[in-house]
Amino acid sequence: MNKTRQPVIILAEPQLGENIGASARAMLNFGLTELRIAAPRDGWPNPAAEPLAAGAFEAGVNVTAFDSVEAACADLGYLVAATARPRGMEKPVTNAGGAVDLLKAQARPTGVLFGNEAQGLSNDHVALCDAIMTYPVNKAFASLNLSQAVIVFAHAWGEALGQAGRFEGTDAGVGDPASREELIGMFEHFEAELERAGYFYPPDKTPLMTRNLRNAFIRGQWTSQEVRTFRGAVKALAIGRGKARIVRDD
Known part of the structure; x- marks a missing residue:
C-alpha cells in the first residue's frame, strides 16, 4: 500500500453547494478524502452539495468547515495555490504533475488551495502558499469550473501514485485467448477456402500472400470465441446456411 501522505483539498470561500459536492466526488474517484471548506457563502452543511457528491460523503470524503482560509491551512506545512492568473510573486510555478511531485516530497502535512467560483484566489490567499499550480488551458x-479544477489535480495525484484504471490490466468481459493450435486451424480453414475460390494468383505468390494474411490475423490477439465465430462465418460464405446451403463434393 502506498504510504504517501495525501494532501488536503481546500476550497476558499466557495459559493455553490453543488460545486462542493462535485469536488468531493472528483476527489474520491482518485483516492483523496480530506476536504476543507473555508468560509462557505451558504454555510455548512449544505443540502445542495448532496446530489452532485453522488454518495462521496458517505463513502469516505471527510469535510471540515472553517471560518477563514487562514484557519483552514493553519496546520499545513506546505501549501499549493491553484490559479490561472500570473501573480507576480516569487514562488515556484508548475503544472498539476509538478505540484504532485512537490507535495509528495514533503514530510509535513500538505494541501492544495482552490479559489471560489466568482474570483478565484485573492492575492492574499496566494501569498499564504509555497507554490503556484496552473493548468495549460486555452x-x-x-x-474552469471549481470542481473541474479539482478533478484535474486529483487525476494527476492518482496517476502519480500508480493507481490503475478501473479496467487496466484486466480481461474483464474478454474470453480466453486463442491457442496457437486454434489460430493455425483458423488459418488453414480460411486459406483452403481462398484456394478453392482462386484467390492465390499467381501460384508462386501463394507463400507470400499466406504469410501476409497470417501476420494480419496474428495482430488481432484473437480469443477462442472469436476464432469459432470467424470460422463459422468462413463456412457460411463457402457453403451457405439454411435454405442457402449448397452441397459440395468435399
Missing part, C-alpha cells in the same frame, strides 16, 4: 478562455 489562454483565450481560462475558465
Whole structure:
C-alpha cells in the first residue's frame, strides 16, 4: 500500500453547494478524502452539495468547515495555490504533475488551495502558499469550473501514485485467448477456402500472400470465441446456411 501522505483539498470561500459536492466526488474517484471548506457563502452543511457528491460523503470524503482560509491551512506545512492568473510573486510555478511531485516530497502535512467560483484566489490567499499550480488551458478562455479544477489535480495525484484504471490490466468481459493450435486451424480453414475460390494468383505468390494474411490475423490477439465465430462465418460464405446451403463434393 502506498504510504504517501495525501494532501488536503481546500476550497476558499466557495459559493455553490453543488460545486462542493462535485469536488468531493472528483476527489474520491482518485483516492483523496480530506476536504476543507473555508468560509462557505451558504454555510455548512449544505443540502445542495448532496446530489452532485453522488454518495462521496458517505463513502469516505471527510469535510471540515472553517471560518477563514487562514484557519483552514493553519496546520499545513506546505501549501499549493491553484490559479490561472500570473501573480507576480516569487514562488515556484508548475503544472498539476509538478505540484504532485512537490507535495509528495514533503514530510509535513500538505494541501492544495482552490479559489471560489466568482474570483478565484485573492492575492492574499496566494501569498499564504509555497507554490503556484496552473493548468495549460486555452489562454483565450481560462475558465474552469471549481470542481473541474479539482478533478484535474486529483487525476494527476492518482496517476502519480500508480493507481490503475478501473479496467487496466484486466480481461474483464474478454474470453480466453486463442491457442496457437486454434489460430493455425483458423488459418488453414480460411486459406483452403481462398484456394478453392482462386484467390492465390499467381501460384508462386501463394507463400507470400499466406504469410501476409497470417501476420494480419496474428495482430488481432484473437480469443477462442472469436476464432469459432470467424470460422463459422468462413463456412457460411463457402457453403451457405439454411435454405442457402449448397452441397459440395468435399
